[in-house]
Amino acid sequence: MSTDRQKLRIGGGLVDRGKPVTFRFDGRVLKGFAGDTLASALLANGRHLVGRSFKYHRPRGIFAAGVEEPNALVELGAEDRLTPNVQATAQELYEGLQAKSQNRWPSLRFDLMAVNNLFSRFLTAGFYYKTFMWPAGAWEFYEKFIRRAAGMGKGTHLPDPDTYEHVHDHADIAVVGSGPAGLSAALTAAEAGKDVLLIEQDFELGGTLLYEAGEIAGQANADWRRQTIARINGEPKIRVLTRTTAFGYYENNILGCVERVQDHVLTPDPHVPRQRLRHVRAEKVILATGAFERPFVFGNNDLPGILLSSAAEAYVNRYAVLPGEKMVLYTNQESGYRVAASLLERGIRLAAIIDARSPVPTRHHHFAREAGIPLYPAHEVAEAKGGLHLKGLVIRKIGDGLEPRDIRLDCDTLIQSAGWAPVLHLQSQRGIKPVYHAALDSYLPGKCADGQHACAGAAAGYPTSEDAAVHGHKVARYLIGAAKTAPRLYAPKDAPPPSPAPVPLTRAKCFVDLQHDVTRSDIEQGVREGFRSPEHIKRYTTQGMAADQGKTGNINTLKILSQVQDKEQSGVGTTTFRPPYTPLTIGAVAGRSIAGELRPTRLSPFHDCHVRAGAEFITAGDWLRPWYYPGPGEDVTAAYIREAGEVRSGVGMVDVSTLGKIDIQGPDAAEFLNRVYVNGWKTLPVGKARYGLMLRDDGMVMDDGTTWRLGEHHYFMTTTTTGAGAVMRHLEYLLQIDWPELKVHLTSVSDEWGGVAIAGPRSRAVLGSSFPGVDVSTEAIPHMGVLEFDHEGLPVRICRLSFSGELAFEVYTRAGFAGNLWDLLTEGGKPHDLRLYGSEALGALRIEKGHVAGPELDGRTTADDLGLGGMQSTKKAYVGSVLKNREGLIRNDRRQLAGLKPVEGDTPLKAGMLLFEGDGITPKGHGIGHVTSVTYSPELKRHIALALLAEGRERVGTLIRAVDNGGATVIDVKVCSPHFIDPEGERLHA
Amino acid sequence: MLRIDCPFCGLRDETEFTYGGDASRTRPPLDETRAEVWNDYVYQRPNPKGLHSEYWFHQHGCRSWLKITRDMVSHEITAVAYAKDTGE
């Protein structure tokens, strides 16, 4: 395979020339090598221009060589594997990779939206707030236009074909970063017997050692790296995770990490997840996260061809790519010259060096002279020139008192180094503020008070690989307890004070945040408009709020704030970093918890019986419940109307196993029930049940259900399906914390018992046939009577109670016997034409009867609101008995349970509809109530609903309106009693 | 994520527990009828920057209510006991 198209590929580097890789960018077929990133392969092919900017649609190129990249964002993949906003500088190249530039239309070179650049005076700081937030509601109108014009890449709407998983890792020492500090820290800890997890976001270990010239212990960086990695691979105590980013650092030393298992292959292996979210819990954490190089702020500093000097060194030494033919260095410190020397060693002579310092140290003059590179001491870059790519620079002498004279320099590449910024994102996430060190003109880590973690190497300010390696070793010794005192952060002796950052006079845009298109003048304007704190400036200008969280821009913003406000930089303050350090896929966060596995699915013990009976199921909370049992050609509506009618005219059976069930035992059980329910329990005899209502301490209804007295000291409580967990927790709280003197024990038996309700005029007959020999007469089992017996080895509990208003019985057995009970009842029901009904018919029956359920027990209703005020005992105290009488809870105009009938009986209502007076005035605001539960009533042959309506009981007989779709749907309804059928309850006693 | 050393079950992950609020409050006697007293009990909460006494329910474990001392700044848990043993 030839490399003829890779016109800027040079010799050396770490790419694998034996493994050529073909990829596509904007449809063009290009070649690179294994070991390339997408960015290095694009540069090898002479492609700098990779995107358009967020707001102004200015052409943008590759700026960095790692995760700090603000510009080179691409759409990766296609169809259902399309990922937007992928950093080309961090994306490993693979065979068949497809990427597209984003945020341009119709093409990258000719972008119509670049017209935004001409109107840029309208797009300055705070423009979102000023222009579009007024009048109220305008934002909704403007937003979609803005999103199209100013935006990032587009995602896909197709389902994700890949899988993701969560795993948990444990380690004595977790080391984040595998540069010189990370490698030596990991080795030191492992050799002391600690279990070490070494986490590296790159696909290669080594960090800066992969490209930076330098020496450690007399060895060249590259050699030291090779040898150290060999030792690490031979060290069983070290587990290495590459392609893994520690994106979040949380309390108790937990690191959130994402491992990109298969983001470097075209077709993922379906048996392996695409990404793993790793929850790493470590005794101690070493943050060897390195430092980002800082750029200068000057005119047109966003042109393609302008990049960080460390990036240039990485492209040359690691990826064997020449960033440009004619390169100029712009710097104000030592490391710029180190890069110049490193490039010279590779035979790359810079066209010029511009140094903003005055004076420039003599050794740098010597270097430049010997290398034959023109040096411009005490000069600044005023602005860059070019269209789609850098063509030249305008530079000026700084501050010699003379009229500045523009000097033109021709070049195609500018590499810049304005200093370093330790990567303190993870530490900052723990709420530890970075501290400004004037001698370094840099922010260093804050103090870790609890000794749980430490920053090492360049993250602690150390400038050379050797310093970093030594510091990493010391930090590891300290954290494993081998050294008493914490190693110091970098503090240079007798370093000259850093030169102030140049502020060139230029009418061109000087970008601070390349990803969000925020300029120096935006920051200055923010300050003029009264914003002072960096946190406010950040939100007002959006600097640092893009996906890169301002990795290359934040420090320049703080610098500008200090200059403009004429304040010491240490007093300016900082912003706070938040997880994730680099963007995270939603898939990784969700892991396996998607679709049907979002929550556990609970099945009734009768589930197989329902399947055999042909039920259609519906999800209710965690439960899968039979929804209806379709007859031939029936949909849910036809089926539930038929099923409900069959119950009222004959007999039906429904699964009620999802109800919460609590076994209550102990000599104080009656006293306990008396305290938790609003009604009295002291007089309930053995063999009877009672409906109970419980309140919260604040006086609102918490839950309802029946409780059966099975023995002297033995009760069986049922709760609502959704309230089961909260009721159990509440009752245990009362017994364990508030009333430990009560001798009562609770056991959750929701899963131990399965039950059905047999309802309808012929229900007693079904029981008689199913349990021959058991007396089920009214005398033996009166209303709310309980029977407990053993039927041929089958344990049975029956209570005569009704949710539908018909004569009905709940029949329970041990869950393991559920199938037997089902068979027994269906067999016994045959002569009486026993039918099955599902949750939809159950709902219709209870709405007809006016029984409250979840939609009415919404946590905001009192017993009186629900028409159950009369249940509340006045002779005893119980949970909520005092606060239920608060002024606001006893007002007459509260929303009360009411029935609604649409005037046109064939007009369905919808739950959630708002209710308004029937006065013909255009509905506005929140109305006088809302519809809670709706159904078609098979009994009344019309639509009906329950509602919570202000003064609902007073309004019976009046006409009001139900409103939906923001007023587009208005239905006239008549208020009535919520007890639509049999208000006297005669059927119960049939 | 917290780990709570349940006296019955041992060291367990926070996901097994449900938070139960401030443990410095005491339920008024059942026959207390003054609304202000109940109002204080139900609504008034301290919000210390430092040690906080709180209840946690071992929902997916032994079902014990635990009384825990947690630092609201560092989340460090310095004491765990059965709520039962600590009540008067």
Ligand SMILES: [Zn+2]
């Ligand atoms: Zn426990």
